[in-house]
C-alpha cells in the first residue's frame with residue numbers, strides 16, 4: 001500500500017496567500033524523500049497539511065486509507081488521531097518544553113494518550129511508557145541526560161530528543177521540517193546521520209524539507225522541488241542535475257512578475 005498519496009493539494013491561507021497551488025505525488029513505502037525549494041515555496045505548509053496541522057483548501061492527502069483533508073474538514077477526531085499516531089514530526093526548532101526534563105519531553109511523544117492540553121502536565125506515565133521512552137533516548141545516545149532540563153542541552157542534543165520523542169510514537173511516516181536548519185554544520189550532519197540511520201533500520205517513510213543541496217543529494221532517495229507553491233521537479237520522474245537543483249533557488253523576480261501578470265490576466 002502507498003503510505004502517502006497527495007492529490008491536487010491547494011492551500012490558501014485566510015489572508016489570501018496561496019501557499020500550495022495544486023501539488024500531487026505519491027511516496028512509496030520506505031522512501032526517503034527530500035523536499036526542496038526557496039523560502040516561502042510552500043514546503044512547511046505542505047508538510048503541515050500532511051499530518052493535519054493545517055487543513056488543505058482542496059485536494060486529498062491519503063495516509064494509508066485515511067484522507068487527512070476530508071477528516072480535518074469533517075472534524076473527524078478519531079481519524080485525525082489515527083493519522084497523528086502514524087505520522088511522526090521532527091521540527092526545525094525542536095518544539096521541546098525547555099523547563100521540563102528530557103525524559104518528560106520524550107514522553108509527550110505518546111500524544112495518543114493525551115486528550116486535552118492540560119493533561120500533558122497532569123498525566124503520569126506508566127512504567128512501561130517510561131521504559132520505552134528511555135529506550136528511545138538510548139537509541140539517540142542521550143539516556144544519561146534523561147533527568148536534565150531540555151533547555152540545558154545543545155541544539156544538536158535537543159534535536160536528538162525531538163527524534164526520540166518521534167520514535168516513541170512508533171510512526172510509519174516521518175515528516176521532518178528543516179531538522180538541521182538551526183544547527184551548525186557538524187551537529188547538522190550528525191543529526192541527519194542519526195535520523196537517516198533510524199528511518200532506514202525501521203524502514204520508515206520520510207519526507208524531509210531541507211535547504212542544504214549537498215546533503216539532500218547525499219541522503220535523498222528522491223528529490224522533490226517546489227517553487228511558488230508548485231511542484232516543479234521530481235527526481236522519480238527524471239534525473240536531476242546539480243544545476244537544476246540550484247535553479248530552484250534562483251532569484252526569480254522576473255518570473256514572479258510574469259506569473260503575476262498571467263494570474264492577473266486570468267482573473268480579469
Ligand SMILES: Nc1ncnc2c1ncn2[C@@H]1O[C@H](COP(=O)(O)OP(=O)(O)OP(=O)(O)O)[C@@H](O)[C@H]1O
Pocket residue numbers: 013014015017018019037038039040041042043044045046
Ligand atoms: N499562517 C500563515 N498565514 C498566511 N500566510 C502564510 C502562513 N504560513 C505561511 N504563509 C505563507 O505561505 C507561503 C509558503 O510558506 P511556507 O512556510 O509553507 O514555505 P516554506 O517553503 O516552508 O518556506 P521556508 O523555507 O522559509 O520555511 C509564504 O508566502 C508564507 O509567507
